[in-house]
Amino acid sequence: MESSKPLPPISGRGAPTNLRPTRTGSxxxxxxxxxxxxxxxxxxxxxPLRTTVTVEHPKTIIARNTSPDIGFDRSINPYRGCExxxxxxxxxxxxxxxxxxxxxxxxSKLFAKPDAAQxxxxxxxxxxxxxxxxxxxxxxxxxxxxxxEWGITRQIVEVLAETKHPLLITTKSDRLLRxxxxxxxxxxxxxxxxxxxxxxxxxxxxxxxxxxxxxxxRRLAAIRELIDAGVPTQVNISPIIPAIxxxxxxxxxxxxxxxxxxxxSYILMRxxxxxxxxxxxxxxxxxxDRAGKVMHMVQDIRGGRDNDPDFFTRMKGxxxxxxxxxxxxxxxxxxxxxxxxxxxxRCDLFRPPERDGQMELF
Numbered sequence: 001m002e003s004s005k006p007l008p009p010i011s012g013r014g015a016p017t018n019l020r021p022t023r024t025g026s027x028x029x030x031x032x033x034x035x036x037x038x039x040x041x042x043x044x045x046x047x048p049l050r051t052t053v054t055v056e057h058p059k060t061i062i063a064r065n066t067s068p069d070i071g072f073d074r075s076i077n078p079y080r081g082c083e084x085x086x087x088x089x090x091x092x093x094x095x096x097x098x099x100x101x102x103x104x105x106x107x108s109k110l111f112a113k114p115d116a117a118q119x120x121x122x123x124x125x126x127x128x129x130x131x132x133x134x135x136x137x138x139x140x141x142x143x144x145x146x147x148x149e150w151g152i153t154r155q156i157v158e159v160l161a162e163t164k165h166p167l168l169i170t171t172k173s174d175r176l177l178r179x180x181x182x183x184x185x186x187x188x189x190x191x192x193x194x195x196x197x198x199x200x201x202x203x204x205x206x207x208x209x210x211x212x213x214x215x216x217x218r219r220l221a222a223i224r225e226l227i228d229a230g231v232p233t234q235v236n237i238s239p240i241i242p243a244i245x246x247x248x249x250x251x252x253x254x255x256x257x258x259x260x261x262x263x264x265s266y267i268l269m270r271x272x273x274x275x276x277x278x279x280x281x282x283x284x285x286x287x288x289d290r291a292g293k294v295m296h297m298v299q300d301i302r303g304g305r306d307n308d309p310d311f312f313t314r315m316k317g318x319x320x321x322x323x324x325x326x327x328x329x330x331x332x333x334x335x336x337x338x339x340x341x342x343x344x345x346r347c348d349l350f351r352p353p354e355r356d357g358q359m360e361l362f
Contacts, residue, residue, distance in 0.1 A: 014085030137170035242297035
């Protein structure tokens, strides 16, 4: 049985609980103490939580959105769920649609789409396809650990490089350096932009906040290597968490500037749906001394709620704390020369493929 009470932290995992997605009609499971006692006597300790990957065969691979506060209208998610286990991940609630928990299930029960590159090729070959940058890393990190074995993200990037299709990548992993040959090739034609997320420089905080993401210093080193290869790369200070990571804004900006970045972005932490109770449980487990203060500041930023789903304000927040953070980010970016812009990504070089994989001549 599964308990709704926050559990002690699990080493290497972000969520301290596996709450059921009740908003989709899934019944909450109630722990039975007598049964658990008997299970321990008969079977011993529960087995360690291991990552599983289920193959998924979607009919299409490009997801569309009409959000007015997002700088792209299409994206690709090579996987569902993310083994990085970031407790703050706004995508966790998507696992509820599979009747799985946005908690531990989201970071341990993953889905892979091995047909993604083939589906992408077919969609790009349609005569009515209109070119605009495709984003990777919006709902799941395309360079999470399982990419090492599956290589689905690389296959997608190969198709985009071949067709000269514009690409935006957001990741918190230096694993994308395995694809630096493709990214460098695309960068020569201004076809790609990369954002690497650095939430904290403190490895102790990172181990609990984003337990299976690469060390922050490895991400900064990846920024340097990408910049040296000519790939436009910015640091994404995201999310900024009040009273947990906000004191590091200036230090992260300085470290990214020293790595060669000339541009920075940020997002204040969002707590949609099941992410709010998961984050509260995480606070209780790791920061009981300041849990109330953190949530008070979060609610001040979100208009008195745990989360603000409204367009525009959901990304920037409101109130005195949001304004203070915004001012600090802008000042630090200006002081470290991180307020510059990259050349616009080109959309005029696209060459649609034939459905059989051959390129069109004209």
